[in-house]
Every structure is written in C-alpha cells, then in structure tokens.
Amino acid sequence: xxxxxxxxxxxxxxxxxxxxxxxxxxxxxxxxxxxxxxxxxxxxxxxxxxxxxxxxxxxxxxxxxxxxxxxxxxxxxxxxxxxxxxxxxxxxxxxxxxxxxxxxxxxxxxxxxxxxxxxxxxxxxxxxxxxxxxxxxxxxxxxxxxxxxxxxxxxxxxxxxxxxxxxxxxxxxxxxxxxxxxxxxxxxxxxxxxxxxxxxxxxxxxxxxxxxxxxxxxxxxxxxxxxxxxxxxxxxxxxxxxxxxxxxxxxxxxxxxxxxxxxxxxxxxxxxxxxxxxxxxxxxxxxxxxxxxxxxxxxxxxxxxxxxxxxxxxxxxxxxxxxxxxxxxxxxxxxxxxxxxxxxxxxxxxxxxxxxxxxxxxxxxxxxxxxxxxxxxxxxxxxxxxxxxxxxxxxxxxxxxxxxxxxxxxxxxxxxxxxxxxxxxxxxxxxxxxxxxxxxxxxxxxxxxxxxxxxxxxxxxxxxxxxxxxxxxxxxxxxxxxxxxxxxxxxxxx
Amino acid sequence: xxxxxxxxxxxxxxxxxxxxxxxxxxxxxxxxxxxxxxxxxxxxxxxxxxxxxxxxxxxxxxxxxxxxxxxxxxxxxxxxxxxxxxxxxxxxxxxxxxxxxxxxxxxxxxxxxxxxxxxxxxxxxxxxxxxxxxxxxxxxxxxxxxxxxxxxxxxxxxxxxxxxxxxxxxxxxxxxxxxxxxxxxxxxxxxxxxxxxxxxxxxxxxxxxxxxxxxxxxxxxxxxxxxxxxxxxxxxxxxxxxxxxxxxxxxxxxxxxxxxxxxxxxxxxxxxxxxxxxxxxxxxxxxxxxxxxxxxxxxxxxxxxxxxxxxxxxxxxxxxxxxxxxxxxxxxxxxxxxxxxxxxxxxxxxxxxxxxxxxxxxxxxxxxxxxxxxxxxxxxxxxxxxxxxxxxxxxxxxxxxxxxxxxxxxxxxxxxxxxxxxxxxxxxxxxxxxxxxxxxxxxxxxxxxxxxxxxxxxxxxxxxxxxxxxxxxxxxxxxxxxxxxxxxxxxxxx
Numbered sequence: 001x002x003x004x005x006x007x008x009x010x011x012x013x014x015x016x017x018x019x020x021x022x023x024x025x026x027x028x029x030x031x032x033x034x035x036x037x038x039x040x041x042x043x044x045x046x047x048x049x050x051x052x053x054x055x056x057x058x059x060x061x062x063x064x065x066x067x068x069x070x071x072x073x074x075x076x077x078x079x080x081x082x083x084x085x086x087x088x089x090x091x092x093x094x095x096x097x098x099x100x101x102x103x104x105x106x107x108x109x110x111x112x113x114x115x116x117x118x119x120x121x122x123x124x125x126x127x128x129x130x131x132x133x134x135x136x137x138x139x140x141x142x143x144x145x146x147x148x149x150x151x152x153x154x155x156x157x158x159x160x161x162x163x164x165x166x167x168x169x170x171x172x173x174x175x176x177x178x179x180x181x182x183x184x185x186x187x188x189x190x191x192x193x194x195x196x197x198x199x200x201x202x203x204x205x206x207x208x209x210x211x212x213x214x215x216x217x218x219x220x221x222x223x224x225x226x227x228x229x230x231x232x233x234x235x236x237x238x239x240x241x242x243x244x245x246x247x248x249x250x251x252x253x254x255x256x257x258x259x260x261x262x263x264x265x266x267x268x269x270x271x272x273x274x275x276x277x278x279x280x281x282x283x284x285x286x287x288x289x290x291x292x293x294x295x296x297x298x299x300x301x302x303x304x305x306x307x308x309x310x311x312x313x314x315x316x317x318x319x320x321x322x323x324x325x326x327x328x329x330x331x332x333x334x335x336x337x338x339x340x341x342x343x344x345x346x347x348x349x350x351x352x353x354x355x356x357x358x359x360x361x362x363x364x365x366x367x368x369x370x371x372x373x374x375x376x377x378x379x380x381x382x383x384x385x386x387x388x389x390x391x392x393x394x395x396x397x398x399x400x401x402x403x404x405x406x407x408x409x410x411x412x413x414x415x416x417x418x419x420x421x422x423x424x425x426x427x428x429x430x431x432x433x434x435x436x437x438x439x440x441x442x443x444x445x446x447x448x449x450x451x452x453x454x455x456x457x458x459x460x461x462x463x464x465x466x467x468x469x470x471x472x473x474x475x476x477x478x479x480x481x482x483x484x485x486x487x488x489x490x491x492x493x494x
Numbered sequence: 495x496x497x498x499x500x501x502x503x504x505x506x507x508x509x510x511x512x513x514x515x516x517x518x519x520x521x522x523x524x525x526x527x528x529x530x531x532x533x534x535x536x537x538x539x540x541x542x543x544x545x546x547x548x549x550x551x552x553x554x555x556x557x558x559x560x561x562x563x564x565x566x567x568x569x570x571x572x573x574x575x576x577x578x579x580x581x582x583x584x585x586x587x588x589x590x591x592x593x594x595x596x597x598x599x600x601x602x603x604x605x606x607x608x609x610x611x612x613x614x615x616x617x618x619x620x621x622x623x624x625x626x627x628x629x630x631x632x633x634x635x636x637x638x639x640x641x642x643x644x645x646x647x648x649x650x651x652x653x654x655x656x657x658x659x660x661x662x663x664x665x666x667x668x669x670x671x672x673x674x675x676x677x678x679x680x681x682x683x684x685x686x687x688x689x690x691x692x693x694x695x696x697x698x699x700x701x702x703x704x705x706x707x708x709x710x711x712x713x714x715x716x717x718x719x720x721x722x723x724x725x726x727x728x729x730x731x732x733x734x735x736x737x738x739x740x741x742x743x744x745x746x747x748x749x750x751x752x753x754x755x756x757x758x759x760x761x762x763x764x765x766x767x768x769x770x771x772x773x774x775x776x777x778x779x780x781x782x783x784x785x786x787x788x789x790x791x792x793x794x795x796x797x798x799x800x801x802x803x804x805x806x807x808x809x810x811x812x813x814x815x816x817x818x819x820x821x822x823x824x825x826x827x828x829x830x831x832x833x834x835x836x837x838x839x840x841x842x843x844x845x846x847x848x849x850x851x852x853x854x855x856x857x858x859x860x861x862x863x864x865x866x867x868x869x870x871x872x873x874x875x876x877x878x879x880x881x882x883x884x885x886x887x888x889x890x891x892x893x894x895x896x897x898x899x900x901x902x903x904x905x906x907x908x909x910x911x912x913x914x915x916x917x918x919x920x921x922x923x924x925x926x927x928x929x930x931x932x933x934x935x936x937x938x939x940x941x942x943x944x945x946x947x948x949x950x951x952x953x954x955x956x957x958x959x960x961x962x963x964x965x966x967x968x969x970x971x972x973x974x975x976x977x978x979x980x981x982x983x984x985x986x987x988x
Contacts, residue, residue, distance in 0.1 A: 030631075032563070034564045034566045034567070037565070037566060040561060040562035042643065045559070045560050045561050046559065046560070065536035065540065067539050068534035068666065070527075070531035070532070071617075071664050072664070074528060075594070078594070085603055092594060093566070093592055095589050095590075095617065096589075096590045096591065096605065098586070098652040099586070100572070100588065109572055109573055120605055121528065130526070130528070134533050153648075154647075158592040172562065345637070
C-alpha cells in the first residue's frame with residue numbers, strides 16, 4: 001500500500017490519471033472483462049449504499065414509492081416518441097436471441113440461430129417508454145393521479161469512451177417517473193426533485209451545486225424542460241450531477257395515456273422524470289480528494305473513525321486494544337462507525353497511508369506514552385492536522401468533529417466554486433478565462449441553438465445551465481453581440 | 495374493489511388462478527409488455543424492500559459486504575466450467591449488437607448490422623463466471639482470503655412458462671459469492687448461509703422450511719453440493735425457496751484462481767455461492783393467504799395497522815380522525831406503520847374488503863358509539879376475529895398483538911406442514927399419497943439418479959431434499975426395493 005500510495009499520480013501532473021488511480025487504488029471500482037462495464041468493489045459500494053439510503057429516505061419523505069419495471073424494452077417502443085429515439089436508440093445493447101447451443105463443430109457454445117426473437121429487445125438506457133406503456137393501464141380517472149414512483153435499477157448506454165463512475169456502459173441509478181393531472185403540478189414536481197438533489201449534494205456529499213435550466217440544445221430527449229444540478233470539479237471542469245425533467249404530455253401522447261377529469265373530460269396526463277446515478281461517486285471523489293487520496297464527507301464514509309495501535313510488545317498491543325474497544329463502544333453508541341486495525345503484518349505508517357488513501361475522516365493512534373498520559377493522537381483527514389489530546393471527553397469531541405469536518409469540506413468546495421465563477425463580457429476574455437482559469441463563466445448569450453453550437457465548436461465549452469437564481473440583466477451575447485436578457489453559465493465539462 | 499374481491503378465484507376451485515388473481519388484485523405485480531418479465535408494483539415492492547433490508551442486515555452480521563458486478567458476461571466465459579454451461583447457457587438473453595439506426599425504408603428503427611459485437615454478451619443468469627474472473631485479480635495470498643461478497647441484482651433466465659414471482663424471465667435476487675482457503679471453511683460457509691435463510695424464513699416470513707441437501711441430480715450446475723430450504727404451499731406442493739452451494743474448486747480451476755498458502759504453496763481457492771430471489775414473494779403469498787386475500791406476517795407488512803372511520807357527518811369524521819391521529823402517533827412511536835383511510839368516495843365495507851385483500855394485519859374501525867363509549871373495533875387479519883375493546887391501553891395491546899399474529903401465522907403453517915409429511919414404505923402408497931394428499935413424502939430411495947428420474951417420470955414428484963436432521967434408518971427403496979440407509983423427502987413442486 002505504501003508503494004501503491006507512492007504510485008498515486010499527482011493531480012496537478014495528470015488530473016485524469018490521478019482520478020483513475022484513486023478509484024482503483026482506494027478500492028472503489030475497477031474495469032471488468034466486459035468493455036465499458038465496471039466492477040464496483042465493496043468499499044465503493046458501501047459509499048453508494050449510503051447515498052442510496054439517504055436519497056431513498058428523501059424520496060419517501062416527499063411521497064414517492066419504489067417499484068420495479070422490466071430490464072428490456074421492445075424496440076418498437078422507442079419509435080413512439082420522436083425526440084426520445086433520436087437521443088437514446090443510437091447507443092444501446094440489443095438482445096436478438098434467447099438461446100445458446102453447443103457448437104456442432106465443437107467450438108464451445110454458439111448462438112442458436114433458431115432462437116431469434118421476433119422483435120428485438122433493448123436493454124433499458126432509461127425507462128420512460130416501458131413505464132408509460134405500463135401507466136396506461138394504471139390510469140383511468142383523476143383519482144388515480146398523481147402516480148409518484150421511483151425505481152432503483154441498472155441501465156446500459158453503449159458509450160464509446162468510458163471512465164470509471166463518470167461514464168460507463170452499465171451504471172446504477174434511480175429514475176423517478178411521475179404522472180400528474182395538470183401541467184402546473186408536474187412542473188412543481190420537477191422543481192421539487194431538483195431541489196431534493198441539491199439538498200442531498202449539499203448535506204450528504206458536502207458538494208455545492210448550481211441549480212438551473214438546461215438550454216434547449218442540452219435537454220433530455222423527449223423533455224420540455226430539463227433542470228440540472230451542476231458541480232465544479234477541482235480541475236475547473238463542470239460535472240452534470242443530476243437532472244429532473246418536465247416531460248409535458250409527450251410520453252402520455254406517445255403511449256395514449258389519458259384520464260377522466262373531475263368534470264368528466266378526457267385529457268392527456270402530464271409527466272416528469274428525474275435521476276441520479278453512480279456518476280455521483282465520480283463527483284464525490286473529484287470534488288474533495290487530494291494527492292494523499294480520498295477525502296470523504298463523514299456522512300458518506302463507510303468507516304468514520306479508524307484506530308491504529310502503536311506497540312512494542314504483544315502485552316502492550318492487548319492493553320491498547322482494550323482501551324480502543326472501550327472508546328469504540330462509546331463511539332458506536334453514538335452511531336459512529338469504527339474500525340480497529342490490529343493487523344500485525346504491516347507497520348503503523350503503512351496503515352496511516354492506507355486510511356488517508358481511503359479517506360477515513362478521523363484517525364486515532366495510541367502508543368505506550370499515550371497509555372501512561374491518558375492521551376491519544378488524532379488526525380483529521382480533511383486538513384491532515386495532527387493533535388495529541390486527552391482521552392477524556394473523546395467521544396463527544398469526535399462526534400462534534402465529524403460534523404465540523406462535514407461542514408469544512410463543504411465550505412472549502414463552496415469557496416473554490418465561488419472563486420471559479422467569472423463574469424465575462426467579451427469573446428476574447430471568454431476564451432482566455434476558459435483556457436487559463438477554467439470554471440464557470442457567467443456570460444450573455446443570444447438564446448439561439450446556433451450560437452451555443454458555434455461556441456461549443458470553437459471552445460468545447462457548453463452552457464451548463466441558466467441558473468434558477470439568475471437576475472435579469474440587459475447585455476449582449478459574447479459571441480454574436482445580439483441582445484441578451486440574462487447571463488448563463490458556460491464551462492467545459494465531463 | 496368489492497367487485498374485484500368478489501372476482502377473486504377461490505383457492506379450492508383453482509389454486510393457480512387464485513394465486514395469480516391475488517398477486518394482480520392486491521397490487522403486488524403484473525405482467526409487462528415484455529414476455530415473461532413482470533412489473534413489481536409499489537405494494538409488492540414495499541414487501542420485497544422489507545425482505546431485502548432484513549436479509550441484508552443478516553448478511554452483514556455474518557461478515558459479508560455488498561459489491562456490484564457487470565450485467566453482461568462474455569459468451570466464452572460460460573464454456574469454461576463444463577457443468578455450468580450445460581445448466582445455464584441454454585436459456586439466456588444474448589446481446590449481439592450495440593446500435594440501432596433509422597430504417598432507410600422509413601420503418602422506424604432497426605438494428606444496425608454494422609454494429610455487431612465481436613463476441614456476444616450474455617445477460618447474466620447467475621454471476622459465478624464473471625465474479626471468479628474478477629476474483630482472479632483480487633486473490634494472491636492467503637491474506638486475501640476469505641472474500642465474502644454479496645450482490646443485489648437482476649438476472650435473466652429465458653423461461654418458457656412463467657408465473658408472477660415464481661418463475662419469470664427477469665427476477666431480482668441476491669447472490670453471495672465467497673472465496674476460501676480451505677475446503678472445510680467453504681463448506682462451513684455454505685451451511686451457515688442456508689441456516690441464515692432458514693432463520694429469515696422462520697422469523698420474518700413466518701414460514702417453516704425443511705433444510706437439506708439436494709440429490710446430485712438436482713444440484714446447481716457447477717456445484718459439489720447444494721443445500722436448500724424447501725417450503726410447503728397450501729396446495730400440498732413444495733417450493734424451493736433458497737439455495738446455498740459448495741462449489742469446491744470448480745470455478746477456481748475454470749478461471750485459474752490460485753493463492754499462496756502460509757507455507758508458500760500454490761493452491762486453488764474454494765468457493766460457495768448462495769441466493770434467494772423475488773420467488774420468496776411467491777412463497778410468502780402462497781403459504782399464508784386465503785380466499786379473502788393476502789395474509790401478511792406483520793414484520794413484512796408495508797401497512798401494519800389500518801384505521802377506518804365510520805361516520806355520518808363531516809363533523810363526526812373530523813372527531814374520529816382526531817382520535818385516530820392520537821392513536822396513530824402512539825403506534826408510530828413504537829415503530830408500527832399506520833394508515834388512516836379517510837377517503838370519502840368509498841364506503842367502510844369496501845375499505846374493509848380492500849385491506850383484507852391487501853393482508854393488513856390489524857384493522858381498526860371507530861364510529862359514533864365507539865366515540866361515546868371510548869371503545870374501538872379491532873379485527874385481526876389472520877383469524878378475522880372481531881372484538882370491541884377499550885381505547886385505553888390500545889397501543890400496548892396492538893404491539894403485543896402484532897407479535898402474536900406473526901407467531902400464529904408461523905404456527906399455523908408449521909402445523910399444516912407437519913401434518914403434510916407422510917412416511918410411506920410402498921410404491922402403491924407413494925402414488926396414492928401423492929395424488930390424494932400431496933405434501934412431502936418421507937420415503938426410502940436407493941441413492942441412484944436413475945431411480946430418481948424414473949420416479950419423476952412416473953409421478954412428477956422429485957426429491958426435494960435429504961434433510962439435514964434425517965436419522966439413519968435401514969430400509970428399502972420404494973421404487974426398486976434396493977437397500978437404503980435413510981429416508982429422503984419427495985414432493986411435487988413449483
């Protein structure tokens with residue numbers, strides 16, 4: 001591990017390699033034998049589980065129920081919504097056969113040509129079509145509305161260039177799919193859920209995000225409006241971290257889902273969908289970590305406190321571990337997760353490096369002198385500050401400290417993000433800031449797709465969002481000089 | 495709903511139709527547009543979530559960690575373990591292409607023939623192969639062992655005849671995959687996990703199961719030994735409800751997974767795998783329900799107590815609901831889930847029938863006279879006993895009652911199961927009991943696959959298991975008359 005840690009690429013030398021090294025060496029995930037599909041390792045999955053549990057509780061608090069819909073979608077369903085098929089059908093896994101057989105020529109197993117499906121099945125890239133085909137049978141009257149369902153599932157999008165967590169062929173996510181009687185109620189739902197995501201990012205991931213509307217060009221395929229949370233990574237690039245879509249009546253019309261109103265009229269149902277995925281793991285890692293490894297917000301850390309004994313004899317080890325056990329019991333009673341690392345085949349320095357790599361928020365070490373003095377050494381991962389303190393009142397101190405660390409990580413990310421939003425009013429300045437500083441650029445845009453595309457082609461920067469809290473301001477488009485009524489946020493992104 | 499309930503097929507008229515009606519009308523699941531794939535509806539999924547959470551906690555208590563492995567498995571992986579490919583490769587979904595395109599002739603979207611995969615991918619029917627291919631990189635030394643991983647995932651087996659929950663093309667499950675340094679440790683793990691399943695079935699599902707070894711003919715494809723939990727349904731048929739496999743070194747050899755022992759020798763790793771699936775939902779429904787609907791053990795019931803107001807005026811409704819709110823607060827403080835049904839568009843009798851159909855363990859009703867007298871009407875779902883009791887001490891009484899119901903449902907299933915194990919010593923009696931009584935038949939068997947197959951062909955009965963607690967007893971095989979040293983359990987099964 002000490003060697004592995006030394007091998008960790010420095011983030012300022014090669015950010016992309018630093019990220020990949022970190023994911024692999026900290027035991028979060030790795031590439032599998034299947035191109036573009038990852039294995040999420042136990043330590044990484046434990047973080048995802050904590051995200052899952054926190055989000056799931058927030059969904060339930062806001063009145064949603066979980067359900068489960070099929071992995072496969074008949075090919076013809078994709079043709080029903082014109083924009084949707086353009087956006088998703090191009091890159092997907094297609095099931096064409098349902099049987100293998102022994103090769104008559106003895107070359108192992110081969111696809112049985114007799115077992116061809118009448119209609120090909122698509123492995124879901126997202127589930128609007130199969131779900132709205134199902135909702136058709138669930139909805140007759142206004143009394144059946146709203147439907148507020150969420151699904152935790154795996155989805156597949158055949159990405160050509162993949163990166164662990166950020167962009168993989170298969171990923172895990174949740175997708176909410178709601179059905180409403182009115183346009184207003186659906187819009188309210190889409191807004192409510194993007195705010196749930198914002199709150200989750202802030203409170204659990206210590207991650208400040210900008211909430212805003214996507215420009216029409218960046219909307220979800222089939223949506224009338226897409227809301228997004230946009231985070232900033234430490235290399236100055238933006239990461240779209242979650243989206244919530246107002247789908248209008250597009251899917252209701254595509255799958256003929258109508259309801260009878262209180263007044264007895266037939267009307268099409270209004271829809272939203274919203275999702276976050278294992279991509280959040282990438283956001284978490286890239287937003288906070290450093291050249292020593294992961295920095296995890298305590299609320300998402302699988303191990304919150306690790307204890308390392310420093311001993312010269314078996315007797316001393318036993319005495320220290322007895323003391324550790326007592327402290328651990330106190331911490332666990334407060335709901336704090338603790339690991340005591342009494343391995344005898346690696347040295348304390350190796351363990352220190354390993355837990356820094358794994359981002360454990362608080363490390364405690366105790367040696368012979370500490371035993372005599374009633375003290376203990378405490379190192380917090382976010383600042384790497386080391387202090388020797390009294391064992392008395394330790395549990396309360398750590399409980400308080402974990403909250404402080406959670407807050408400090410957030411504040412650091414917020415200060416960085418705020419320092420990386422630059423107001424720009426000329427095209428020259430736009431290009432210069434993008435190349436030399438990065439981050440979000442707040443600039444005027446004439447509101448056309450043509451300009452957005454031209455800016456992307458010239459600079460690789462895209463409109464990340466039109467922030468919800470943006471103020472009206474007259475100005476002229478940095479690219480065309482045409483009039484604009486508000487600034488939008490541009491950035492290069494993942 | 496009253497009409498729907500009336501439409502519920504009686505279990506003694508058509509057990510199979512009764513089961514299907516129940517699953518659909520109680521809102522647990524339904525068939526989807528994709529052949530053999532089901533939609534798990536919110537009420538059904540809420541039960542599965544409770545099963546998931548209870549099992550997951552038991553796995554973690556026994557030292558296991560969750561991880562996630564790819565949905566897809568390269569076709570060639572299946573050829574590596576000879577028995578495994580025979581068992582699984584025949585019925586599976588095969589991905590051959592990774593792109594669709596617009597039909598040049600304008601007929602919607604078609605598979606792009608240019609986007610053919612070099613090697614086909616199989617949608618996992620089970621994950622031994624992809625996991626052992628991964629473990630190869632995780633295991634070098636005895637210090638890397640044991641590996642105790644579990645995965646919650648969807649799997650696909652292309653079943654020709656499907657039934658909701660019991661046998662579907664796609665289903666949800668967990669699959670544990672562990673790696674050990676010694677044969678003894680792996681065997682111990684496989685046994686430990688089948689006992690976890692037995693305990694889960696007993697404590698959470700109120701379901702008594704027989705634990706035993708599968709006969710060689712019924713083993714998992716690739717296993718050296720398969721342990722099973724076998725439950726008995728109310729129609730006298732058995733349902734295999736969970737299995738735990740000792741895989742020997744078969745997968746380690748197929749994927750060349752060796753480790754260096756303490757003594758410096760290279761050895762192949764020993765393996766287990768174990769799983770339960772949404773099939774447990776079928777077991778739960780079929781084991782306890784009746785002609786009025788579901789009977790749910792309180793520990794798995796999404797709603798444990800429902801309250802129905804019986805009122806003549808809006809004022810009275812408000813007064814009753816105020817009283818309900820106070821009782822509900824007391825119940826919720828004890829961790830009991832409560833629903834107050836104040837819908838004004840359906841009558842109390844309709845609501846009563848609906849919650850009986852949905853298997854809510856305790857129903858409370860309150861009317862004007864109850865308000866005056868300080869009483870409340872209580873009906874327990876398992877026995878349908880009705881009593882009018884004082885509102886005083888109600889919370890404590892219900893807390894106690896939920897435990898009693900959980901136990902009563904178990905005892906009823908256990909008494910039935912015990913009454914349905916019949917010792918049989920002749921072939922005539924075997925056939926007679928099978929046709930006239932059903933259930934488990936405890937009989938002698940000569941231990942050969944030929945006899946097992948012949949009995950199955952003659953009667954459709956199979957050896958469900960050789961119970962762990964069976965006593966040695968000399969006898970002669972009911973079919974061949976050859977010597978036998980113990981009885982095994984036969985039954986017709988799902």
